[in-house]
Amino acid sequence: MTVGSSSSDNPPLPHQSDTDRLRPTDTGRYLDTLVFAVRGLWTVTLVGVRPFAFWGAVLLPLLYLPSLYGVGIGQDTALFLELVAWHVASIVLGHGHTPFWSR
Template identity: 80%
Template sequence: MGSSSGDNPQIPHRGDADRLRPTNTGRYLDILAFAGRGLWTLTLAGIRPFAFWGAVLLPLVYLPSLYGVGTGQDTALFVELAVWHVASIVLGHGHTPFWSR
């Protein structure tokens, strides 16, 4: 009833060569990319309705800046509104309002 050395497999010995082997960074990069895509999806889902409605309503703010209402920096204000409008269009592009579903 004794056990022989053939019954128990040998535990591999970890040598110096195993410690120097590089890790599989591709696996970690895949996990990081997957987490980043998930975070971007959640963030975009929260921002998209506001960006959509911003793209719809921001042109109404152009009118006072075009007619010179406000401070003396109307050109800078107009350019800033145009940049915000383009960003709203890009981010709100995929939004579907609830009455269109």
């Protein structure tokens, strides 16, 4: 017999199983799927909202003059500022819309 240890004397070394190795990539894959789903939901929502936002951006300035007529009476000032905020939001959301006659 030789003076050394044989392979039967030592316990097997721990090794990573396939499931242990795949765990970090599974989390990344789930995050990628979540990001893909959120982008898809945002795109579908934006496609439905964009035409209304575009036309809101076109038509909301027509309400500026009547609301400016009463500015300075407290509540009308708040109404005017809300109108401006809605107009800015409509411009941002409706920016990419192309009307059907210009396609």
